[in-house]
Amino acid sequence: MIPGPEYLDQARQLQALSFTVHIPLVCFGIAFPAMVLWAEWRYLRTGDAVCRVLARRWTKVMVALFAAGVVTGTVLSFEMGLLWPSFTATFGSVFGLAFAIEGFSFFVEAIFLGIYAYGWDRLSPRLHFASGIPVVLSGLTGSFMVIAVNGWLNHPQGFRIENGRVVDVQPLTALFGNSYFWHEFVHMYLAGYLVAGFAVAAPYAFARLRGRWDRYHRTAFAIPFTAAAVTAPLQVLVGDWVARDVAVQQPVKLAAIEGLGTTTAGAPEHLLGYYTDGHVIWGIEIPRLLSLLAFHDPGATVTGLDSVPLSDQPPVNVVRYAFQTMVGGGTLRALLGVVFLVLVRRSRRLPETRWFYRAAVVSAPVAYVALIAGWVTTEVGRQPWVVYGVMRTEDAVTGATTVPFGYGALAAVYALLIAGLIWVLRVLARAPLPALSIPDAPSVRQPGGA
Amino acid sequence: MAVLPLLFALIGLVLYTVLGGADFGAGLWQLLAGRGPAADRIREHAHQANAPVWEANHVWLIFVVTVLWTAYPTVIGSVSATLSVPLGLAALGIVLRGLTYAMQTAIGRPVPLVENAFALACLVSPFMLGAVIGALASGRVPVGTSGGDLVGSWVNPTSVLAGGLAVLTSAFLGAVYLAADARRLRAAELERAFRLRALISGALCGAVAIGGLVVVDHDAHRIFLGLVTGWGVVAVVVSGAAGVVSLALVARRSFGVARLAAATAVAALVAGWAVAQRPFLLPGLTLRMAAADTRTLVCLVVATVAGALIVLPALGYLFRLSLSGRFDPGRAPGAAVAPAPVSRSRRLPAAPVAAACLVAGFVLLTIADAPAAHAAGVLLLSGAAIAGFTAVDPAGLAGRGDAVNESDD
Numbered sequence: 005m006i007p008g009p010e011y012l013d014q015a016r017q018l019q020a021l022s023f024t025v026h027i028p029l030v031c032f033g034i035a036f037p038a039m040v041l042w043a044e045w046r047y048l049r050t051g052d053a054v055c056r057v058l059a060r061r062w063t064k065v066m067v068a069l070f071a072a073g074v075v076t077g078t079v080l081s082f083e084m085g086l087l088w089p090s091f092t093a094t095f096g097s098v099f100g101l102a103f104a105i106e107g108f109s110f111f112v113e114a115i116f117l118g119i120y121a122y123g124w125d126r127l128s129p130r131l132h133f134a135s136g137i138p139v140v141l142s143g144l145t146g147s148f149m150v151i152a153v154n155g156w157l158n159h160p161q162g163f164r165i166e167n168g169r170v171v172d173v174q175p176l177t178a179l180f181g182n183s184y185f186w187h188e189f190v191h192m193y194l195a196g197y198l199v200a201g202f203a204v205a206a207p208y209a210f211a212r213l214r215g216r217w218d219r220y221h222r223t224a225f226a227i228p229f230t231a232a233a234v235t236a237p238l239q240v241l242v243g244d245w246v247a248r249d250v251a252v253q254q255p256v257k258l259a260a261i262e263g264l265g266t267t268t269a270g271a272p273e274h275l276l277g278y279y280t281d282g283h284v285i286w287g288i289e290i291p292r293l294l295s296l297l298a299f300h301d302p303g304a305t306v307t308g309l310d311s312v313p314l315s316d317q318p319p320v321n322v323v324r325y326a327f328q329t330m331v332g333g334g335t336l337r338a339l340l341g342v343v344f345l346v347l348v349r350r351s352r353r354l355p356e357t358r359w360f361y362r363a364a365v366v367s368a369p370v371a372y373v374a375l376i377a378g379w380v381t382t383e384v385g386r387q388p389w390v391v392y393g394v395m396r397t398e399d400a401v402t403g404a405t406t407v408p409f410g411y412g413a414l415a416a417v418y419a420l421l422i423a424g425l426i427w428v429l430r431v432l433a434r435a436p437l438p439a440l441s442i443p444d445a446p447s448v449r450q451p452g453g454a
Numbered sequence: 455m456a457v458l459p460l461l462f463a464l465i466g467l468v469l470y471t472v473l474g475g476a477d478f479g480a481g482l483w484q485l486l487a488g489r490g491p492a493a494d495r496i497r498e499h500a501h502q503a504n505a506p507v508w509e510a511n512h513v514w515l516i517f518v519v520t521v522l523w524t525a526y527p528t529v530i531g532s533v534s535a536t537l538s539v540p541l542g543l544a545a546l547g548i549v550l551r552g553l554t555y556a557m558q559t560a561i562g563r564p565v566p567l568v569e570n571a572f573a574l575a576c577l578v579s580p581f582m583l584g585a586v587i588g589a590l591a592s593g594r595v596p597v598g599t600s601g602g603d604l605v606g607s608w609v610n611p612t613s614v615l616a617g618g619l620a621v622l623t624s625a626f627l628g629a630v631y632l633a634a635d636a637r638r639l640r641a642a643e644l645e646r647a648f649r650l651r652a653l654i655s656g657a658l659c660g661a662v663a664i665g666g667l668v669v670v671d672h673d674a675h676r677i678f679l680g681l682v683t684g685w686g687v688v689a690v691v692v693s694g695a696a697g698v699v700s701l702a703l704v705a706r707r708s709f710g711v712a713r714l715a716a717a718t719a720v721a722a723l724v725a726g727w728a729v730a731q732r733p734f735l736l737p738g739l740t741l742r743m744a745a746a747d748t749r750t751l752v753c754l755v756v757a758t759v760a761g762a763l764i765v766l767p768a769l770g771y772l773f774r775l776s777l778s779g780r781f782d783p784g785r786a787p788g789a790a791v792a793p794a795p796v797s798r799s800r801r802l803p804a805a806p807v808a809a810a811c812l813v814a815g816f817v818l819l820t821i822a823d824a825p826a827a828h829a830a831g832v833l834l835l836s837g838a839a840i841a842g843f844t845a846v847d848p849a850g851l852a853g854r855g856d857a858v859n860e861s862d863d
């Protein structure tokens with residue numbers, strides 16, 4: 005059975021669909037536990053009851069999102085085999101180790117999340133707080149392992165191919181000794197804080213616009229928003245580092261990102277526009293900027309798309325627009341973060357204008373779009389290769405005629421999942437607050453307040 | 455070396471069957487509970503009991519899959535290509551289950567539609583996973599990624615038998631577990647209800663397993679021969695005996711020990727299958743041929759052992775808390791007392807630290823070029839983030855309100 009091209013597209017879309025559902029949930033796995041723990045820690049230190057209520061309520065949200073992350077992740081682990089059987093059969097022994105280790109980190113996460121979520125009021129405060137720490141750490145190790153796989157796909161090493169079989173496998177070198185891995189990991193980890201921070205803050209910003217703004221809402225807004233606001237400017241610095249690494253290690257991807265048709269010395273940067281026939285048309289051209297950004301030298305030579313045959317080039321416009329979406333979104337969020345930090349530093353109060361809160365509400369979808377756009381840049385920019393330069397995506401795809409059926413079913417189930425999750429979050433948000441002396445418990449110490 | 459990962463995967467499979475299976479079983483009993491207040495209590499109980507542990511139990515499945523694809527990549531490739539339908543359905547069932555579970559938890563009271571979807575998922579997933587095992591046992595998965603019979607590979611006597619057994623075992627284990635739980639909560643009515651369910655499903659399980667030998671004889675003769683000779687016989691006998699013992703223990707209301715006996719029965723069954731299947735994983739593909747590079751296997755074994763050393767004690771702790779009733783609703787609060795506020799003695803000047811880290815991190819990450827400088831730069835920038843967060847002091851900030859709410863203060 006020769007895999008028809010239509011399966012290739014459908015399999016890709018199916019994979020992309022599954023990722024667009026899984027990755028945002030993963031962001032909560034990465035960053036949310038830290039925010040919840042911070043609120044609990046604050047309560048332990050100051051006795052601030054609002055922080056305690058917050059941590060408890062967030063715990064429920066965290067559990068629901070974790071459940072969704074678990075099941076979508078399980079689908080992904082099945083899809084590896086179902087959609088790309090040749091890829092798994094050929095390279096499983098090279099990259100599988102990371103997933104196996106990741107399995108243990110999920111164990112730790114699931115176990116301690118169970119203890120944390122159901123241990124409120126049942127464990128001593130210290131023990132309860134301590135049980136949350138492994139959850140934060142396993143969010144780190146979990147993303148570490150998956151990104152190790154992605155780094156390896158982008159920059160394969162640690163094996164040789166003999167007669168179509170993989171030999172001389174060095175899984176540790178392949179996964180962790182990889183020069184493509186670190187920037188991806190740092191960038192993704194920060195993205196987790198951005199996406200989760202803005203997403204958690206958004207409903208409270210919305211509440212503020214609706215006029216609900218007691219101390220509970222203010223605290224619930226301030227914690228995640230601050231986390232996102234300090235991360236956003238750093239993400240730009242890290243993104244620049246990422247781009248420089250890509251320039252060296254995957255020059256064709258960089259050329260696609262920038263729409264650079266021919267290898268050029270002193271290459272210009274183009275904003276917007278459309279790539280066709282080896283050029284970007286209707287774009288804003290900034291001379292020499294690309295060489296400067298990518299190699300810190302305005303005269304440096306940047307490899308163009310023409311360095312490989314057309315059949316080895318990724319779809320340029322998809323990659324370019326995805327990249328510009330990410331950078332645009334990222335820059336705007338970084339600006340908002342800086343505005344917030346400056347305002348807070350000046351007035352020592354939360355910002356007052358409604359515009360700020362409107363921007364905060366919009367930040368959640370913008371951060372999510374930037375996240376997905378970033379992955380589209382990475383993954384589509386890697387095409388036509390699954391394993392960069394080694395195995396083509398069309399050789400990896402399944403020949404199973406069940407792909408369209410699976411596509412329909414999975415799309416329906418994901419639609420259900422998203423609808424159900426939104427509904428769950430609404431139910432949780434509407435649960436009445438416990439009888440706390442909100443807005444201000446007089447007994448609460450107000451540290452920092454004179 | 456080539457066999458160790460398989461051993462780990464089989465242990466994982468047994469644990470998934472026993473632990474994850476009990477969770478599926480609890481869902482099945484929700485489906486079969488019927489209507490009325492007594493039925494509502496049964497459903498409620500079935501839902502409550504699993505809440506803290508189901509996610510950890512579910513990870514065993516992921517463990518099995520990842521170990522197999524690392525150690526025997528061809529097998530996973532071939533299995534996925536041929537059995538895409540049952541695997542896909544199992545995956546859909548798993549998503550549905552996670553979703554409806556989260557919904558049930560959020561609502562806190564039974565909603566029939568959600569519950570039925572949950573229960574349906576609990577029926578589909580174990581059946582499909584069982585059918586996959588049946589396909590493997592009856593040699594219906596050819597080697598290679600071009601795939602075998604998309605339908606016949608899993609719609610056949612052995613697969614239906616294995617799927618049915620998976621469902622029944624789940625039901626039995628779930629009932630035993632819930633009975634034990636009811637007993638701890640001193641809910642006599644529930645305990646009686648689940649004891650009865652355990653006895654019925656356990657007896658059915660045994661009957662199907664014994665009758666199944668006939669099916670296997672016809673449909674998967676190689677496995678049958680393996681089961682009636684050598685170690686296969688031992689496994690079958692142990693499994694049967696353990697099954698009978700566990701039923702007797704349920705009858706005597708020793709639910710905890712009954713679970714162990716049931717686990718032994720399942721483990722023996724899986725061991726029997728493994729012995730009978732030896733030395734082939736797939737037709738014509740021996741364990742040795744399928745195994746990955748030795749270096750990968752060594753890494754995998756080391757990682758698994760190290761991981762187990764971390765995970766097993768933690769898992770034990772979770773189960774101890776759960777089984778000893780520490781998580782039960784209404785349990786006396788361990789400490790809802792507000793802790794004494796700690797006086798804020800040390801006060802680092804967080805803002806300048808953040809600024810300094812930011813500048814240094816920028817220089818090292820963006821301007822310098824060596825990997826070591828980049829690493830230091832990333833660490834400094836993380837420091838900048840943490841110090842920046844501390845400097846903003848979000849909770850203090852919220853405590854002060856904004857001008858609109860000046861009066862709050």
Ligand code: HDD
Nearest residue numbers: 188191192195240243244247331334335374375378379382
């Ligand atoms: C909220 C999310 C977010 C934001 C604001 C940014 N990024 Fe990003 N970016 C990601 C989220 C992301 C990501 C989804 O996490 C990716 C996909 C793969 C990866 O490692 O990170 C990514 C990939 C990615 C790549 C491709 C890496 C590869 O192919 O391996 C580049 C070149 C950049 N980013 C550069 C930037 C720049 C210059 C930004 C400046 C504003 C930026 N990103 C902001």
Ligand code: HEM
Nearest residue numbers: 016019020023027088150153154379380383384387390397
């Ligand atoms: C480990 C093995 C992986 C394989 C085999 C794989 C393969 C693929 C393939 C073939 C596509 C389709 C590309 C296209 O549309 O042209 C894709 C898309 C995608 N992948 Fe990966 N990927 C892997 C890992 C990852 C990881 C770890 C991530 C991280 C989250 C990821 C994120 C994405 C995203 C977001 C898309 C969507 C791109 C689009 O919209 O087209 N992938 N992946």
Ligand code: HEM
Nearest residue numbers: 029030033070073074077078080081110143146147150513
């Ligand atoms: C090839 C792609 C991927 C596969 C096969 C995969 C697999 C899985 C699986 C099986 C789970 C559930 C584990 C459990 O039961 O707890 C999961 C959850 C998780 N995944 Fe993925 N994943 C993929 C992509 C990613 C990416 C790109 C990240 C990002 C950084 C990631 C990070 C996580 C984390 C942190 C969790 C924990 C669950 C949570 O916190 O919500 N995964 N993943």
